[in-house]
Amino acid sequence: MEEAKKHGWKDFFGIIFKSKLPWKLYIIGIIMLFLSTTLGLILPKYTAGIYAGEIFDKETIRNYIVLMSLSTLLIALSALFSSLTPAVTLRNIQQTVWSKIIRAPMKDYNKQPSQQLISRVTVDPIFIDSAITEFSTVIIATYSLVGSYVIMYNMNPKLTFALLPVIPYILIVSAIVGHFTQKRQLAVQAQFSGITAFFAERLPRIRLIKSFNKEQEEIDKGKEILLKQYQVEKRRAIVDLYGEPLLKSVRAIIVGTVLIYGSYLMSKGEMRVSQVLSFYLYVQFIHMNVLKYGIFWTTIKNAKGASEKIADILKNDSEQLHRELPLNDSFANDITLENVSFSYDEKPVLSNVNLTIPAGKITAIVGPSGCGKSTLFKLLERFYEPNVGKMMLGDTPVDRYHLDEWRRSIANVAQASPLLSGTIRDNITYGLDREASMEEVREAAIMADAVGFIEEFPEGFETEVGEFGSKLSGGQRQRVAIARSFIMNAPILLFDEATSSLDARSENHIEESLEMLMKSRTTVMIAHDMSLIRNADQIIVMDNGQVSGTGTHDELFRTNKLYRQLVEIQMEKHEGLSTE
Numbered sequence: 001m002e003e004a005k006k007h008g009w010k011d012f013f014g015i016i017f018k019s020k021l022p023w024k025l026y027i028i029g030i031i032m033l034f035l036s037t038t039l040g041l042i043l044p045k046y047t048a049g050i051y052a053g054e055i056f057d058k059e060t061i062r063n064y065i066v067l068m069s070l071s072t073l074l075i076a077l078s079a080l081f082s083s084l085t086p087a088v089t090l091r092n093i094q095q096t097v098w099s100k101i102i103r104a105p106m107k108d109y110n111k112q113p114s115q116q117l118i119s120r121v122t123v124d125p126i127f128i129d130s131a132i133t134e135f136s137t138v139i140i141a142t143y144s145l146v147g148s149y150v151i152m153y154n155m156n157p158k159l160t161f162a163l164l165p166v167i168p169y170i171l172i173v174s175a176i177v178g179h180f181t182q183k184r185q186l187a188v189q190a191q192f193s194g195i196t197a198f199f200a201e202r203l204p205r206i207r208l209i210k211s212f213n214k215e216q217e218e219i220d221k222g223k224e225i226l227l228k229q230y231q232v233e234k235r236r237a238i239v240d241l242y243g244e245p246l247l248k249s250v251r252a253i254i255v256g257t258v259l260i261y262g263s264y265l266m267s268k269g270e271m272r273v274s275q276v277l278s279f280y281l282y283v284q285f286i287h288m289n290v291l292k293y294g295i296f297w298t299t300i301k302n303a304k305g306a307s308e309k310i311a312d313i314l315k316n317d318s319e320q321l322h323r324e325l326p327l328n329d330s331f332a333n334d335i336t337l338e339n340v341s342f343s344y345d346e347k348p349v350l351s352n353v354n355l356t357i358p359a360g361k362i363t364a365i366v367g368p369s370g371c372g373k374s375t376l377f378k379l380l381e382r383f384y385e386p387n388v389g390k391m392m393l394g395d396t397p398v399d400r401y402h403l404d405e406w407r408r409s410i411a412n413v414a415q416a417s418p419l420l421s422g423t424i425r426d427n428i429t430y431g432l433d434r435e436a437s438m439e440e441v442r443e444a445a446i447m448a449d450a451v452g453f454i455e456e457f458p459e460g461f462e463t464e465v466g467e468f469g470s471k472l473s474g475g476q477r478q479r480v481a482i483a484r485s486f487i488m489n490a491p492i493l494l495f496d497e498a499t500s501s502l503d504a505r506s507e508n509h510i511e512e513s514l515e516m517l518m519k520s521r522t523t524v525m526i527a528h529d530m531s532l533i534r535n536a537d538q539i540i541v542m543d544n545g546q547v548s549g550t551g552t553h554d555e556l557f558r559t560n561k562l563y564r565q566l567v568e569i570q571m572e573k574h575e576g577l578s579t580e
């Protein structure tokens with residue numbers, strides 16, 4: 001982070017080049033702005049003439065009308081470019097960041113809360129986009145300033161010189177006001193992110209809050225956080241209180257100089273009325289343009305901060321997709337873990353694990369809560385790499401196979417099967433890299449005992465499942481996930497309590513289907529259900545991140561104390577349930 005801060009500008013340009021800016025649109029936009037500014041620079045000469053009474057001068061009127069019409073047309077065209085171009089840039093930067101985030105290795109998601117990652121895609125690119133836009137604005141402002149001074153100098157050098165010291169004054173005032181405004185603005189934004197995170201965490205957990213009667217406590221916490229927001233807003237309002245009059249004073253000084261000194265020069269016959277009026281119009285122009293430097297300064301400071309945060313994500317390595325070997329039918333081989341140790345942070349979760357998952361067979365993993373069963377699954381899916389040791393498929397280390405291809409070969413049904421908003425059909429076919437026919441989708445749903453509840457919905461397979469599948473029950477979500485693994489037809493199946501949310505009838509039904517699915521595939525399951533465990537070809541008992549025993553049910557029941565205990569607990573539970 002510290003290092004990234006030192007490279008704010010490098011980061012800024014790095015992001016620009018990675019995101020492919022619409023340079024052609026920028027160039028056309030700047031040309032339009034140059035033309036419209038040039039016309040804007042000529043126009044006050046005629047406007048002032050008309051103010052001064054030259055309304056019977058046909059040439060003045062004609063030039064004024066032509067210039068005005070052209071200027072309006074060019075302003076309209078540049079407005080089109082100045083809205084369209086930043087929109088393209090913003091889209092490109094956001095796409096770059098999003099692609100990087102989604103391709104990040106799993107360990108990176110543990111480092112930043114998802115609310116912060118959301119700002120990297122939504123808010124931060126806006127700052128970078130604005131800085132690029134303000135850069136072209138400042139180029140035009142400089143052109144406009146120099147142009148105004150040249151024209152004014154040609155009209156009257158004395159009054160022009162009198163106005164020169166005003167520029168540093170405006171710059172200093174706008175830099176000071178800009179500095180404080182930016183500081184307050186950032187505080188408001190930081191507070192606002194906090195508020196968003198607060199509400200975003202509470203609303204999806206409204207049931208938890210209500211069931212523990214925590215509404216009043218949450219209202220008070222909400223009030224507290226909103227009060228903090230009010231306080232930072234108040235501080236910003238105070239900056240505006242001093243800033244606005246200071247910025248207005250600049251205008252008063254320049255207009256005052258033109259009117260007083262200009263009238264004096266007029267009284268001495270050194271200037272005409274129309275020239276003083278022209279000066280009056282030009283200095284407004286100058287004022288407006290110098291203020292743009294202040295805005296530019298604030299914008300680029302924000303963009304630098306945003307670039308550092310985005311670069312922190314962009315500089316990280318993406319998941320290694322690199323492929324040396326095609327997978328083809330390599331899954332006919334066993335998967336082995338050789339001396340594997342792994343920790344998420346400091347605390348070791350798996351230590352010196354040696355195991356073999358035989359191809360085409362069913363392996364059940366059992367062990368007490370927190371012993372590392374799900375972590376083992378994450379290693380099998382290559383979400384994480386072992387810190388020590390290696391995973392092999394046959395005689396080949398798995399990192400020689402393409403990651404996408406590897407994951408596509410694994411169907412996963414987890415305890416809390418996650419769905420995404422979309423239709424039931426979308427969710428069944430999610431992960432499939434080809435179009436699936438309706439018959440195929442229905443067939444998968446039949447196998448997962450899901451077709452009954454799906455066809456009860458008026459929209460059937462086209463029913464929207466809601467955010468995270470919230471319109472479906474836990475068991476229904478799980479059946480959709482099981483249907484998904486049927487249609488994926490993957491050679492490896494990972495079941496994490498695959499039947500845990502199902503009622504007894506569905507469970508029996510699905511167990512039959514799962515048995516069919518597991519035939520001639522490599523299956524690894526985390527299960528507590530004895531009927532599933534007992535039928536496994538191999539059971540691996542895990543204890544505190546280590547393998548405590550491997551064998552069949554009968555072997556382990558005889559030789560492994562922990563396994564015997566686990567079986568007894570399950571049997572007691574089962575008896576308890578059946579006598580209730």
Ligand SMILES: Nc1ncnc2c1ncn2[C@@H]1O[C@H](COP(=O)(O)OP(=O)(O)OP(=O)(O)O)[C@@H](O)[C@H]1O
Nearest residue numbers: 110344345349367368369370371372373374375376
């Ligand atoms: N993302 C993570 N970051 C840090 N520690 C983690 C992370 N995920 C799991 N752990 C820790 O790793 C250990 C093993 O967790 P894991 O989920 O693998 O256990 P498990 O055997 O599947 O448990 P359960 O049966 O309760 O689901 C736990 O101590 C847990 O706190």
